[in-house]
Amino acid sequence: MSRILIVEDEAIIRTALRRLLERHDYRVSEAGSVDEALALGPQHFDLVISDLRLPGEPGTELIRPASPVPVLIMTSYASMRSAVEALKQGAVDYVAKPFDHDELLETVARVLHQQASHRSTPPDITDAGGSRQQMIGECPAMQAVYTRIRKTAPADVTVLIQGESGTGKELVARAIHQQSRRVAAPLICVNCAAIPETLIESELFGHEKGAFTGASAARTGLVEAADGGTLFLDEIGELPLDAQARLLRVLQEGEIRRIGSVETRHVNVRLIAATHRDLRALSKTGEFRLDLYYRLNVMQIDLPPLRDREEDVLVIADVLLEKACTRHERSGLRLSRAARREIHDYPWPGNVRELENALERGVILAEGHLIHPDDLGLKPGRPMATRQPEEPPLRPVERIEREQEDGDDLSLEDYFQHFVLEHQDQMSETELAQKLGISRKCLWERRQRLGIPRKKQARRSSA
Structure with missing residues (x-):
């Protein structure tokens, strides 16, 4: 609409x-x-x-x-x-x-x-597992991202993606690669923060046999492995200065030299870098080379945090919930209205990754067919680690009442439970069955299946 x-x-x-x-x-x-x-x-x-x-x-x-x-x-x-x-x-x-x-x-x-x-349509991408998916979001900020991806991808220039952790920087890099002329060549993804500083140069640029202790064989670096394709360096702000100098030579001259080698090798690599840090500010403190920053920042794409994508939050949540339900084989689960309100109003400092984790918790902890706010574990001052495991589970009537407060429709079994629990103290089994339009045998069978105990009625005193 x-x-x-x-x-x-x-x-x-x-x-x-x-x-x-x-x-x-x-x-x-x-x-x-x-x-x-x-x-x-x-x-x-x-x-x-x-x-x-x-x-x-x-x-x-x-x-x-x-x-x-x-x-x-x-x-x-x-x-x-x-x-x-x-x-x-x-x-x-x-x-x-x-x-x-x-x-x-x-x-x-x-x-x-x-x-x-x-309007720009979200680009289709192939994720790390090889499955096709589409980037999610229709807000103006994401429309600008899609437009920038579409214009940047075929240009074969260096790209700098900036955004907070969990905003989907790798998805943007994959979308750029898959819409570029290098789509048939490899996309090599490297998280610079995940590789020890002593190994980063060897990992990126390779080494010769005997170049250092433990180098028992020659090894091709990741830059060379991406030759003809795209190299995505995530968290490039964590790259040591020595490695920055080597990377600058790759961008300027298209050359690499393995550690311990005197031979220069030519490579044709498109570089896409990503960071959540301010590289210009890091260059002023000497932590990042200013000349490398200028080489990287030919085209910049800024990813908005989830808190600024108010109209997209619930759309993303529904997609992630469906995936979580498939992983855990819990089809039919959905968010209660209260949970949807909480998801919409929460600031999401961890962005989409935090939302995905919250929904994963919700799928695992949910009882019945609805996920409630307590299942998500988002309330301030009450992280999941401090939840009381000994807290008794809600009785069926309490859960149904809470679902009614959320404004969600009751299923037939919910209605049956609610009616029996509310009226069994005042009605006999025959009267309950007649009101529900079923036989006494059917009433007994449903009690057994749903775990509703039969109340013992007090004997009436004779006159």
């Missing part, structure tokens, strides 16, 4: 336009001025429809802050001059007031269709 922001100071016109659009299945928000519209975040909508003449600033002042969202201008002044001026400033189109309903709806549908066709 497309989201539309109406900016109009006349309440009667604004209300009539909202009702017209809502009748045609659009989700509509309203504002009476440019300031009110900016407070709602126009870039979070699919289309902005704004009057040209508004209290304070004109509607054309929304064109730049709303970008890339299109702005459709309404004007009651029948001068082509004002309409043309709005188009020159970047408005996608204009409609004249009083507008014809069919004409307006046709214009809105056309603009939204054009916008959808122009």
Whole structure:
């Protein structure tokens, strides 16, 4: 369902336009001025429809802050001059007031269709396990990432990916490689932080037999192994200065020299680097070579943290939950409404990796068919390690009541449990069976299957 922001100071016109659009299945928000519209975040909508003449600033002042969202201008002044001026400033189109309903709806549908066709689609990638998947996210920040990937991939230039830990920097590197001209050649991924400093040069550039103690045979380095393809260096800010100097020569001259060798070898490698650190700041303290930074930063891609991707969080959660359910063979699990609220509101300092871990916990700990907030272990001050293992599990009626509080529909078995637990003290087995529309035998069998004990009724005293 497309989201539309109406900016109009006349309440009667604004209300009539909202009702017209809502009748045609659009989700509509309203504002009476440019300031009110900016407070709602126009870039979070699919289309902005704004009057040209508004209290304070004109509607054309929304064109730049709303970008890339299109702005459709309404004007009651029948001068082509004002309409043309709005188009020159970047408005996608204009409609004249009083507008014809069919004409307006046709214009809105056309603009939204054009916008959808122009939006960048998430690139398909092959993950480390060889399976195909698509990058997830439709927020403006991720749209900018997809556009940058699409433009950068075929250019065969060095790329620097910057983003916090867990934002998916390796996925971007894979997408660039798979849309490049080097797709048929290897992609070699190296985490610089995971290799001991004493071994990093040997791992990257190789060594000859006898070059150092323990070098019992010659070894090809990872740079040479990526010849003709792409080398992805994750956490490049952790690379020692000596290794930085060798890497700079690879970028400048296309040459490597194995440790202990006098022979220079030529390589043709595209380098993609990633870091969560500020390399320019590191260069000022002498921890990173400034000349290497300039060589790396030919094209930069900035990945947004998950906390800035509010509209994508639940979409990502649903995809990750499905994968976790498949891994643990727990099909049918879903997030309760309370859990979805908590996932949406949580700041996610560990980004997508932390979200994936939380959902993995939820799948393992969940009882029944719903994952609740306690299963995710996200509450501040109550990490998973401090949860009380001796805490007794919820009784069936308590879990059902909690599911009702979350607003989720009950299954038939949930309803059966709830009804029996609530009425068995007041009804006989025959009365319970009649109310449920089943036989006494069927009632007994369901009790056994669901583990609902039969209450002993007190004998009635005879008169």
